[in-house]
Amino acid sequence: MIMISKLTKSYGVNEIFNNVSFSIPDGRHIGLIGVNGSGKTTLLNILSGNEYFEKGEIAGIKNKTIGYLPQIPILPEELTVYQYMLLSFEKLLNLKEEMESEKDSIKQHLLNEQFEHLGGNLIESRVGKVCYFLNISEELKKQKISSISGGEKSRILLAHILLSEPDIILLDEPTNHLDIEGIIFLENFLKSYKGTFIVVSHDRQFLNNCVNYIYYIENKAIKIYKGNYDKFETEYEHERQRLIKMHKQQTEYIKETEEFIRKHIAGQNTKQAQSRIKRLEKLRHIKLPKKHSAPAFKWNETFRSGNKVLHIENLSFSYGSRKILSNINFNVYAGQKIAVIGKNGAGKTTILKLINGELTPSSGNIIKGSNINIGYYRQDFHFIENEKTLLEIFLNDTEHFTIGEARSKLALAGFFADDIEKKWSDLSGGEKAKYMILKLTVEKPNLLLLDEPSNHLDIQSVKYLINMLNIFSGTIIFTSHDRSLIKNVATDVIFIKDGNLETFDVSGIDTAFNEIITPIQKRKPVSGKKPDRKRQVRIIKASIREIENEIDEIEKRISEIDRKFADPRNNSDYNKLNNLVREKKQLENKIKILYNKYESKIEELSLYES
Template identity: 35%
Template sequence: MILLQVQKAGRHFGADTLFKNIDLDIQDHSRIALVGKNGAGKSTLLKMIIDEEAPDEGQIVRKKGLTVGYLAQNTGLESTKTIYAEMLSVFSELRQMEKRLHQLEDQIASQAENHETPAYQQLLKQYDQLLHDFKEQNGYGYEAEIRSVLHGFNFLPEDFERPIASLSGGQKTRLALAKLLLEKRDLLILDEPTNHLDIETLTWLEGYIQTYTGALLIVSHDRYFLDKIVNEVYEISRGKAHYYKGNYSDYIVEKEKRQELAWKNYEKQQVEIHKLEDFVNKNLVRASTTKRAQSKRKQLEKIDRLERPEGDEKSMHFRFKAAEESGNVVLKVNDAAIGYDDQIIAAPIDFEIRKRQVIALVGPNGVGKSTLLKSILHKQPFLKGSATFGTNVHPGYYDQEQHNLHDKKTVLAEIWDEHPTTPEKDIRSLLGSFLFSGDDVKKTIHSLSGGEKARLLLTKLSMQHDNFLVLDEPTNHLDIDSKEVLEQAIKDFDGTVLLVSHDRYFINKVATSVIEIAKTGSTVYLGDYDYYVAKKEEQAELALAKEKQTAPQTETKNVSSGKTSYAQSKERQKEERRLRRNVATLEQQVTDLDAKKEDLETQMALPENFNDLEKMATLQKELEETTTALEEAEIAWEESSLALEEFLTD
């Protein structure tokens, strides 16, 4: 069923067109990514869809009664309530039902002696119906669901009574997303939902959102997230929308195929056109060939000419080039402890980086990854241990907080002041390669967007020609095209890289090794992000198996600890994701089979089929098979839903 349609929508700013003739269909259970460069109009289109803005042309058609949830970029939840009270407010109607059930129970108990009266029987009937509705709406599991979602977003039980007003901006954003997930709207629209989420939380969110019963429309620069979640992609490019079936990686492959085919068809037609034009020009004036030339000219006029395929929109293009080579050992970190005010947050940290390696630091938010980079660069002291650079190592630093920029300077001055002997035309040419052209170079830095500041920092870094790049969240604020350019620059770099990033797709593309930072220290994994994940799962399974072998036959609980082991916690999350995926798969099967059954019944009612005994026999057999399959799928779905509910309430 169609939930929402964007029909020929357009947005204009005076004589300029942001986009036009945009068509987009959202159906039940859609999983759609909206992609395009920064400034292409993605957020504008989302605001039209949620009815915050009206299109200048075209229209947005919505199903009657459609409920929509929307998470804007960097939007936090504002409330005077505590965390848990705010989440409970989502289930206010359910809690009213619960209250009414208790009232009816009291009335039934007080009138038990009159159990044969019509009033008593009516009371029982009312109670049974209300209890059925309460169970259907997860009345016995909603508090477990709240705890599960809050835990997934890294809110611990001791946080539940914290006032929301006391939270950080990132925590409020996570809480806003948590509330939206609990509300279960028909259509959930997320604009950059992965901002402020660490890798562990992203992994949990992917598992949870795959079982979301409503439709999803997502704008995100997190390609790994899109690959896991979506099965349709709409790209906004050059003011137009293009539709692709599949996830993000499928979209990239299909886009390239379409571009190749478009060029092939265009060039083939151009050859044909030139041949016809040449014939007409040479033969139109000759008496003997005039008629043929006129015929060819008519043929030319009838050709539906293909437009010249448009190449990719303008992207950054740059490279990192080291001025001189370092020694083989670039960095050694020995028995280090990091933290603030004598409070250790991670230790012991030990690793070695060698020339031309690309090392990614990963770990949960707050474990000190950025602090470690600052300590390595002597911007902040280690609480213990040391970091030693190798021979001829020249580090260059990308600061995610963008402190290396001067707010009052112009873009041009920011670069030229550090390289005063470089001619202005060369500075402007370099800035042009980072998409600062024309009057853009006259902008003051405080007026730049996050993406523009990120590109300016990369400009500065590329001019320093260091041989050891230390990058703290370099993909923040960059659109997907810019990330891909940065990936290529790192892969082509003749030096060494140490980086912190939450972008798993980016890590997979560039990292030769992953170092995990935890409170208990550092662990080195000799592969990309997918290798790291596989090894972590393997370690968790081994730890769980070992725990089962050493555990006593009678289960005992460690009351003093009260904490589940890491392995058990990961195993539980894995089982929850499996159960949720199973529910979603079966629910989709039920939906598909129900639609197929309805279609068969429609076909059997058609006059042309009704009188065709052979066709009716085939349709009847198919209908019986579909009905049986539907009944089995419904039973399996109910059983899997119950299993998930029991798991969450356990």
């Protein structure tokens, strides 16, 4: 168990935690939540040893292994992705090296048994499985870390952590750079994880599916709630209503008591009045729960576009020799709110950049309708100068606002007083995201292109964003991995797969999700007809899932046998031990065969998907 006692942390005059004490029992699965700027990332940095704190003590963490995924990962740039993956198995690889250099055949045999017992022969298969679900391709594995994007670095560090299986996993917005399939894989991994993890996430459904405790940061303190996010929200609202009721009753009591004192302090009931004065002095005042100010963005009125907003005709696009989009056709009409989904690298952001004119099609046309004014929200904010203040950036972006008007607008996004003098580099990811949304509202767009707009926002801000997008009178095309946002905003869904598009109306969103995350049941091809490529991919994926399920069951049984070996009650039962040894050997042989099958299926899949 980790014990945090009287923790105090500040940034200059801004106090984040004040004398906070709480515990983290072993094996607890924690969702860490709070409004943007409340200290979620700060706490993860403190627990990982990457940030100091002024006062307090953290006990029980010193000898634990920690895997930390920050929002901006720093990795060894000189290594290839695959070399970095293998660092997850450093002890096993050292053991393999020792085994290979050992001259004594008996010692070598013993080292080999130890290597196999610790899962050394499964290294390649484990790496293959995690890389498959986190969309780390064979080509990416060969690249140097110095040459890859920030999103790819996040996925690679996440894969390294999952393969390392540390005592404690700390994840800061892990779903930001994952596709839906990757999110489901991570959910399932965390649900069955035997160690402790703490995750910061804006994705409500993700938290509901994998945490069993919520640690809520509010008023420089931490309050603990048992259950997932939905349960927390219900309990928190009940608490808030109860405090409001108690505060009202106390206010009425104080008013009546003060009236009694005023009437009787100089009369016959002076003693009673004085007694009530003492009671009021000792009274512990109930504070109203703090109501967090949600952003108050308002869409500025804009002109209507024509009915046909976009006509996309025979559009193809390639990065070098890699084809991203192949001869796609679709129309966008006024008022549609289209979610673009698909695996990482499928071309979701590419479509937005093509529509915005930042990329030129390899072939085909994008024809814009009449009176189109585009507002574009990007995934990253690196194009803004870090040393400029928020006020300077806003005045530069908008030009026609006075300083007073700019202050009023920034206040709508929750930036008051000293906030507007903060440098861009000092803002949290959530604060940057809120600014970029505010900027959109003053640009008066009637076509919004939004690339992962919920990334970096806290859950309350995501709820506000959903309402805001629902009342927008124009047209929206957005990418998102946030299932709740898609279900609550989209009228239509575009699913990109293998360079092609499938379209669904709002009622087909779950079907689109299932295309990504659920294997289609294997069917025999119709006699005399060659099975099509898409169908073959689905069949192979179904086989992969079946193999994985079988491997999971065998690994559980091997763990069970190992526990029986460790039970001293079985030491004298030689028949039982011999049977267990025999069964384990059979299972280990079977799992080797399954992993070989798994690798060949992954290879087969890569041929169909390339």
